[in-house]
Amino acid sequence: MSDIKVGDLVMIVRGMPCCGGTKNIPLGFAFTAYALSKMTAPESCDSCGAIVDGLAVVYADSGMGAYLHCLKKIDPPAEGDSLPTRADLEVTA
Ligand SMILES: [Zn+2]
Incomplete structure (x- = not known):
């Protein structure tokens, strides 16, 4: 789970380790x-x-920094070198 290394594309997917809060x-x-x-x-x-x-x-x-706990590694696309743009990943509340 924590195999994130420099160069990886990561996304913030969960809240704080103490309480799960996302403020x-x-x-x-x-x-x-x-x-x-x-x-x-x-x-x-x-x-x-x-x-x-x-x-x-x-x-x-x-x-900008984020706690490792909050992050998930995003596997890059299997083909091509295009990564999702920020707009693609934007979460609308
Ligand atoms: Zn907390």
Whole structure:
């Protein structure tokens, strides 16, 4: 499940590890993993206030990061080199 590595296309598919909350978590947002790291300092969950720490984080080249827990790897298409555009993956609420 956590076989995500740099260069993989990933999508945010679930909420926080503590409570599953999705406040401030852009579900459905897809990006290419640019760097993998760990949290450098504890943060409090925006949904339930729990302190989370030591989680693996995957960063996009924009600098945006998402918890590894929240991500799913998207398998690239078997043929061709075209990846889904962001519009294709946008979740309409
Ligand atoms: Zn929480």
